[in-house]
Amino acid sequence: MAKSISVLPEQEQQFLTITGKASIALAFFLLAELLSTVISKTDSVIYLLVDLTLFASFIYFLVLGTKSMKFAKHISKLGFWTYKFNDEYVDYVSSLSLRATCHIMVIGGAFLAYSGDSKWFVELIAPFNPTDALQTLLCLAAATHGALILWKLGKEELYE
Amino acid sequence: MNEDLDNHIHKLRLQHKISQQELADAIGVSRKTISTVETGRFTPSVVIALKIAAHFSVSVEQVFTLR
Numbered sequence: 001m002a003k004s005i006s007v008l009p010e011q012e013q014q015f016l017t018i019t020g021k022a023s024i025a026l027a028f029f030l031l032a033e034l035l036s037t038v039i040s041k042t043d044s045v046i047y048l049l050v051d052l053t054l055f056a057s058f059i060y061f062l063v064l065g066t067k068s069m070k071f072a073k074h075i076s077k078l079g080f081w082t083y084k085f086n087d088e089y090v091d092y093v094s095s096l097s098l099r100a101t102c103h104i105m106v107i108g109g110a111f112l113a114y115s116g117d118s119k120w121f122v123e124l125i126a127p128f129n130p131t132d133a134l135q136t137l138l139c140l141a142a143a144t145h146g147a148l149i150l151w152k153l154g155k156e157e158l159y160e
Numbered sequence: 161m162n163e164d165l166d167n168h169i170h171k172l173r174l175q176h177k178i179s180q181q182e183l184a185d186a187i188g189v190s191r192k193t194i195s196t197v198e199t200g201r202f203t204p205s206v207v208i209a210l211k212i213a214a215h216f217s218v219s220v221e222q223v224f225t226l227r
Contacts, residue, residue, distance in 0.1 A: 009184070088208060
């Protein structure tokens with residue numbers, strides 16, 4: 001017999017907020033990694049800042065990932081693994097962010113699949129290569145996912 | 161924002177002297193759900209509409225109305 005757990009809506013909201021922050025951290029990590037490949041002067045201040053961002057975002061992502069694991073006991077398995085929540089507004093925000101992310105990945109993925117190796121595109125994005133373009137797409141998708149969650153859940157209402 | 165739907169949750173809360181958190185706890189949703197429904201930024205399901213109406217002992221039409 002399946003063990004039933006009582007899920008608190010506030011815990012679902014906290015879990016989704018952590019997920020949003022993790023997505024932003026991932027976006028910063030991908031962006032910093034992308035920038036570090038094109039900065040030629042390894043002794044410059046910008047390179048140091050990019051390296052620092054890379055390290056900080058990686059650590060922050062790991063911390064948030066560990067923090068989110070604690071919610072496995074408090075929210076439903078469906079919520080934890082598929083971001084389907086019982087609370088209506090939290091579920092609406094989760095669906096909205098995933099839908100936007102999915103659209104970005106599908107449109108960008110389709111573009112890269114058909115034009116990623118074409119000469120004009122390679123020349124256009126130089127000194128980056130098609131793999132970097134894919135990384136940029138992932139960065140954009142992660143940033144959109146996180147920003148939408150944090151914006152929708154962080155927005156304060158008029159009435160209290 | 162649903163332009164067609166109006167609600168009287170704020171008025172009912174003031175009449176019953178309860179906060180958004182208390183209403184949220186009573187019907188088992190997050191405060192965010194209540195606040196977004198109240199400000200018209202989120203349209204709730206029939207289940208939540210019925211729960212809110214039942215909590216205030218009024219009909220759904222007394223909570224939600226079409227503009």
